[in-house]
Amino acid sequence: MLLLVAALLGVLLWAATGNADITSTTPYNYDHPPVLGKEKGTYMAAATGSFGPDCFFTFIGGAKYLPNPDGSGGTHCTKGNVELSGSGPGCALKPLESLPITIAATYTYNGDGTLCEHGRIVGGPLDGTEFPFHTYVDTRGGWVFVTTQDIAYPCADPSTNLTGLTDQGPGFRIGDFGDDPPGSGMLPCTNP
DSSP states (O other), rough: HHHHHHHHHHHOOOOOOOOOOOOOOOOSOTTTTOOOTTTTTEEEEEEEEETTTTEEEEEEEEEEEEEEETSSSSEEEEEEEEEESSSSSSGGGGGGGGGEEEEEEEEOSSSSSSSEEEEEEETTTTTTTTEEEEEETTTSSEEEEESSSSSOOOSSSSSOTTTTTTEEEEEEEEEEEOOTTTOOEEEEEEEO
16 A cells, blocks of 8 residues: 555656746846846855865855946955865865955846856965856846856856866845945955
């Protein structure tokens, strides 16, 4: 009897999955991309990925986006901590896990609701290391999804990615505060 119930449950789950109506795999309708500057504010930042072969990382922190007033793009600053696990060469930096990681970036708009970002690490043993980001922005600015992978096309004039870093992760808006200091129009991105 138990075997019959398990088989019936398996068939029902398979049928429910088979009938799911997934027609759009993108995070929003590309026919209505967000307006320029919708990404302004403070977001939580989380990412996972690889730091070269056989080295996995988890990053958690906060990010601020500050659009340029002329609509040409903006600046982005992320600060947080990283945890490394694995045996690859990138994990040789494991003793430095307690150091805060700061990433400064400039970005431009692609016109489809994504950003091309040129990021670089600020301070610490990897100071100046560059890598590209390609970022989705929610139509309401409620979240961003950052990846070092090209989305549907490569960014123009991308940063070099000499680290072998591949990552992706969401950022959910946690505040409208996006100017540092308030009203200055500048986003200082320093590593304390």
